[in-house]
Amino acid sequence: MLTQILPGFRELRTPLATGVLWLLALWVALGARVPSRAEAAGFARRVYDLAELVGRPGVGAVLIFTAYIVGSVVSIPANQLLREPPNDAWEPGNVLPDRWPIVQGRPVLMRYRSATVAAGYPAFADTRLLTQQAWADLQTHVSTNPLLLWLESHRSERHRDVAERILLRYVLEELGQLGTRLHAKNSTLYADHDRLMAEADLRVNVGAGVAVLAVALSARVTPLFLLTFTMSTLLIIMGMARARQANDVIVQALVIGEVTSTALTEADGAVEALNATTEPVEHPTVPMTQ
Known part of the structure; x- marks a missing residue:
């Protein structure tokens, strides 16, 4: 059962983690402009009333869903960073x-x-x-x-x-089509490819999200937060390395005749x-x- 759940979880974690980082960056950049409950009027007041009605669990669910949607929009495949520009x-x-x-x-x-x-x-x-x-x-x-x-x-x-x-x-x-054929031909090899590519996407997109959050914090708090660009760069480099390993699985499947x-x-x-x-x-x- 765990093996059936994990692939689905891998599909959720990258957009969710990415969306959380981007929402945090948005809150850091624009949070000061959001009126407090005492100052809220009109639409902002109704939002506070709705939040009180659904309670903290409801607000948390809305934030998680919003983070997932935002992350799905801004996420990019790790392979996109490895593609050679067209000659x-x-x-x-x-x-x-x-x-x-x-x-x-x-x-x-x-x-x-x-x-x-x-x-x-x-x-x-x-x-x-x-x-x-x-x-x-x-x-x-x-x-x-x-x-x-x-x-x-x-x-x-x-x-x-x-x-x-x-x-x-x-x-x-x-490579993309070969991966699909591998899924139908050898689920074990494809599981290795899928796991590595999911880790690659997670590292690349979290690294990009950390960079965006660092820019927002450096503008609002202190420029020292720009030092976190080092961690962001390392995450992206690690993600690209994982993507290469995932592509290697497909190539080896081609070499040994698992796919054509x-x-x-x-x-x-x-x-x-x-x-x-x-x-x-x-x-x-x-x-x-x-």
Whole structure:
């Protein structure tokens, strides 16, 4: 029963904790402007009357619900901080598609416009979404794709290198979908991923909430509260590290075959299409002299 309750609790704790911190910051910033019960009139007076009618438990329930709503609005996924900014050089609008296989509706191989051909393709040697070990494992896994091997043997190492980078980006874009597939395929691995990601979201959003509260306290009380930015920064860094570990679980599930990537599957199918359409090269025959 506890295992059934915990996932639901993890869904509640991040927005609730975040909302409490933001409401505290709002109270510190604007609390002095709220009239006391003796000074209240009109709508403010009716609010005090309603609070007296429902009692402290009712007021507490309203505050908890409000904190949850506020936290749900202002919370951000920890993975959002790890996403690389889009590189325009890789966008379809800035490249000319070559006549090569299509994966997920996008050309696997692309070339620059003539003005930037000499610059080559942008570097893609690392990602903030994964730990170094998981990134190395993913690169090794993708490098064995039949499409890359076909390109290396039938075209050039450059074609293979570019296709590998693009496939790696496609796989990273699929992390969310891979997590959903893992949930259906292996609940134990998904539970590890979900727990780590929930801890990541909690640390990142609590860190951000502490920073907002520190700003409000420094403005109202003393600038010394800005020192708590150190704790806020540490919480956010710890949250990002947890998010990488959560993503690592998905990558390892992909490597061991628990889930499959749509991009890699379509790349496999592209090889079959290439083999079917590739015409064998005919070498001219030299007549033998007697």
